[in-house]
Amino acid sequence: MSKTSPEQNKALVLEAFDTLFNQRDYEAAERFWSDKYIQHSAHIEPGRDGLFNLIRSIPNTLRYEHGLIMAEGDYVIVHGRFSGNGRPAAWVAADVVRVENGKLAEHWDVLQDEATQTESKSGLPMFGNRFPA
16 A cells, blocks of 8 residues: 655655756655666666666756656656756656555656657647647
């Protein structure tokens, strides 16, 4: 049985993402990610070290911002944007995180390059209410 509520899990995930992706505070981030962290993303090496090493390799201009966040039980899904990642386009992501014992224990994601207004067939932004500059 879960020891934390869905609301607590959402807050945990947002604080963890901000600590790692925006603040780049790896020592503090270790408090949020389990040392047995399971990574399902095809572009990230296994474990917590795989994730941390990926972030170390990305330019310091990386910024994460979250949008919609939902939780049920030990699972949190957050819709977010990774900009300043050294690629031609920001990534828009749906991250799925399983929380266990107050730490991020497992992760899956779906990533897509963010479309400009010209590229968008729907005419709508993929994240937020504006297209990227």
